[in-house]
Amino acid sequence: MIYGVLVSVPEKFVGKYEDEARKAIGYGIARGDVISFTEARYRGDVAFVMLARSNRAAERVAEELGELPVNVKIIEIEGES
Known part of the structure; x- marks a missing residue:
């Protein structure tokens, strides 16, 4: 599982x-x-997409960004091995 x-x-x-x-x-x-x-x-908005090393790492980054008036979402990317 990859987290972003x-x-x-x-x-x-x-x-x-x-x-x-x-x-x-x-x-x-x-x-x-x-x-x-x-x-x-896009039309004045700015978006960032990050890949995180783990779910906990993604949560930590999202928590920091969540203090700002921005939209933040953690995503899970499933893949086949």
Whole structure:
């Protein structure tokens, strides 16, 4: 099972909270919780998608980001071995 975190920063909060979200992602990378991430922009909104090393790591990152007025969701990606 692979775990990920989806983060969406609405347009009205991008100016104030985009850097805060990036900072939280950076801390997650430094701790080893976040393996990789990418970002996308659409009509002023900013979204980040991260791969986490475990469910607990995804929860820890989501908890930090949950303090901001952004949308956060943990996802599970199933694969075949």
